[in-house]
Amino acid sequence: xxxxxxxxxxxxxxxxxxxxxxxxxxxxxxxxxxxxxxxxxxxxx
Numbered sequence: 001x002x003x004x005x006x007x008x009x010x011x012x013x014x015x016x017x018x019x020x021x022x023x024x025x026x027x028x029x030x031x032x033x034x035x036x037x038x039x040x041x042x043x044x045x
Contacts, residue, residue, distance in 0.1 A: 001044055008033075008040050 012033040016026075 004040050004044065008037050011036060 015029045
């Protein structure tokens with residue numbers, strides 16, 4: 001479980017660093033990271 005969390009956190013960090021400079025691009029990246037976290041949480045059940 002901890003390894004999955006760290007992987008998701010690393011992916012989210014990479015996505016935020018490489019995000020588009022527009023607010024819309026950042027919003028899409030944050031949404032994608034949220035979807036990834038939700039999927040990981042569902043898989044952990």
